[in-house]
Amino acid sequence: MSLLIKGGRVIDPWNGVDGVQDVLVIDGTIAKLGVGLKAPEGGAVVDATGNVVCPGFIDIHVHLREPGFEYKETIATGTRAAAAGGFTAVACMANTFPVNDNRAVTDFILAKARVEGCVRVYPIGAATRGLKGDELAEMGEQAEAGCVAFSDDGKCVMNAEVYRRAMEYALPFGVPIISHAEDCHLAHRGVMNEGLVSTELGLAGQPATAEDVMVARDILLAELTGAHLHIAHISTAGAVRMVRDARARGVRVTAEVTPHHLVMTDEAVRDYDSNTKMAPPLRGKRDVEACLEALTDGTIDCVATDHAPHALSDKEGEFAEAANGVVGLETAVPVLLDRLVRQGRLDLPTLVARFTAGPARLLNLPGGRLSVGAPADITVLDLERAWTVEPRHLLSRSKNTPFAGWSGTGAPVLALVGGKPALPSYPLAISGGAA
Amino acid sequence: MSVAYREKAQVLDEGALDRALTRIAHEIVEQAGGVKDIALVGIKTRGVTLGQRIAAKIAAIEGGQKPAVGALDITLYRDDLGLKAEQPVVRGTEIPFPIKGRTVVLVDDVLFTGRTIRAALDALMDLGRPRVIRLAVLVDRGHRELPIRPDYIGKNLPTSRRETVAVLLREHDGTDRVVIQEPAEREEGEPQPKARRANMESPSERSEEGEPQPKARRANMESPSERSEEGEPQPKARRANMDSPPERSEG
């Protein structure tokens, strides 16, 4: 079975490619790249003229909520949302119910994903049992079962000794420890970033220092243990500065940033809309600028949405009581294509790298590149496609997006997993060939 | 409501206005048989000024103390609240003396539909129980919509609905005159004198900003003889209920 993607601008940062080329896929693998390729007899064709053809985008920070919170999202609905957002693979966090801190839950997630998922699902296991921050989880078995990293994300491991042991223990499995850096005491009353906006609104704020304090500690622990530390959802200028300095002196630290931390500040909270409430919270202008700078220069390796679905009942009511988190799979690529690339604040190949090579490298995943022989996970972008975010049209089961009503230009129009479209229908059509 | 008005005719000059107030002062004292127990309550704003002047004249006539003068703001008692786009300005009532058992003479500049006086009566009743309330107005221009009648009148003045009566007083306007105004076609750049509206507009003359006055006839409020078309001279016929002098009742 073959598929020829013709005439698109191929951007593949892993292999240093940026130019108009055709991509030939045979039996789910990348067979050939070149100019003027011919479609084999009976093969399918995608006319990607004017579009951008990239390796399949990967989101390494997603909450699929299954098992346990299916009312917010399931593996089925979450992966559909990913596919609609142009992603071909996601890594899902362990704060399910039961917590993914043992092989049984990991096996369950993988089994469900095989049957009901429409993009690749890579589970992230818990670092400590039950996410309690006391005892180590069975990382060995989990790694064997297929976990690609370990993280207590959602919570911070406050006990430095426990975290040191976790980093040490995980070393032989060759996977990173992903840190949700938030000093729970400094942060605990805060429901938004501490600053002029929180003062004017009369809402308790958490200072950027609550994140910085833990990033500093985690970097020092990584230095001590030699572990690969990955900072989840980095959001402050201080944290970014520390990551840059640590890397310069040889610490194995990587970082990811969410789309909302690149385009929104705490000013967005003024309406008390709980769809602007998440952890870490939206920060100040200088923090946003520092994160964008770090994304550009590679201090931040990738964009990851921290897709955190919550049902309406978890979000409506008083701002202070609302659950933390926003969905992001369907808005990440369109928002960044418009607000960063189109507005000239980030160039397209860099953005593509942060969605492909970046995440693939740091989690050691087989995707993120259009190399011959690699699985044909491909994302196609249309830089001229107009969009408006309408929450009720999101495929995610939950509609808690901070981008409601936003509109812009530039969106994904096709996502292939193993050469096959991840969703039954996409804006970019495939013609010919067998189903 | 920003219809432009222009002066049509002067009906009282300074001297005539003063004489009218003098006569009213005499009538008040005559009917009450003296100054004792009289209190004047002026309806804000010009009614208060007139009340002060009448009180001074009463003192001159009787050669004694001036009767007490209070100021009544009827805004909170209006019957047309909630019908306007903005709340009318509340000015505050100052009646620093008890009115129980006294002869209260309400003073206003122009009596029109009677709704202002109705509100004033309610306001007074909330402040105490006077022995008797009388009404003194400088001008009665007709078009009553409630059964209210004045006891002391400076001048009866038949008018048409579209006209207004402006009482100008030295203390407020720098001059003492009473004039009739009518709506004017505004010339480019020509400033128009502001219409002096009665405290409350009658519903029949209320209109939306910029729209011409409604021409609809309301059967029970106007008699055909007073209907007039724009631009025609006003009929001078007087209507029966305004000609007869106010009833004098004793006690």
Added chain:
Amino acid sequence: MTWKRKDLLSMQDLEAGEIRDVLDTAESMKEIATREIKKVPTLRGKTVVNLFYESSTRTRTSFEIAGKWLSADVINFSASGSSAEKGESLLDTAKNIEAMSPDVVVVRHKASGAPAMLARNLRCAVVNAGDGAHEHPTQALLDLLTIREKKGHLEGLNVTIVGDVAHSRVARSDIHGMKTMGITVTVAGPPTLIPAACQELGVKVSHRLEEAIAHADVIMMLRLQHERMTAGFIPSLREYSRVWGLSPDKLKHCRSDVLIMHPGPVNRGVELSPEVADGPYSVILDQVTNGVAVRMAVLYLLAGSKGA
């Protein structure tokens, strides 16, 4: 009259003209309190619902009296505890009440932003009687009325607000309202009780009481809530009251015509010693009287007109 708003949610929204409208109207209405029959028919037939999620006898009573003196029908709806406790969301409760056609809903809630949310969703007028640590506009208005009454003007005065500014909605409303009216505001308190970025609100910040009150025309003392102690903001009530409480000897540093104000209820012996609370400089009771007048003015302006 420049008042055109459907709701009164915050002082930050209001312009000087609007504040003056409320103060002038309130002043004109004060006389009603001196009558034998304290009633005018102005809001006859209008319904005012007091929706108080935080218990507050003083403010609620003040609104109740204000409404009743204007002949409105006042209904008190007390819901203590969070909406989550009750199982019915704030919005649901409000929509249920709206189905009974009130003209004004006066709401006090522990969540900042709750009145704004109601105002967006309800057709009737909404008055914020205190939301979380955000704003308490009628308190600021009555404070301004009291100051204007005693001093004859507002612009150019120096007001010092002392105490737990970080958690105080009264402080925020006062700061916004006073600045709009041209008052220079200083806030004073221990650093743990001064909120982040406070200077950016346009106020001076001081951590020494004596220096902060030396030139003040008005000293506004804030209530210290006992929870602050257990939450680690101050070491003890005793120390707080010694350093930050107003006692007669601290007043020696002040102007002889200074006004002492407090939103109430007063923690006697903590922020104010009894002698000062009851002393000649205190205008706390005038504040309460003016509170009724201001709330009458607000109800008049919001309920009487057709609204936005």
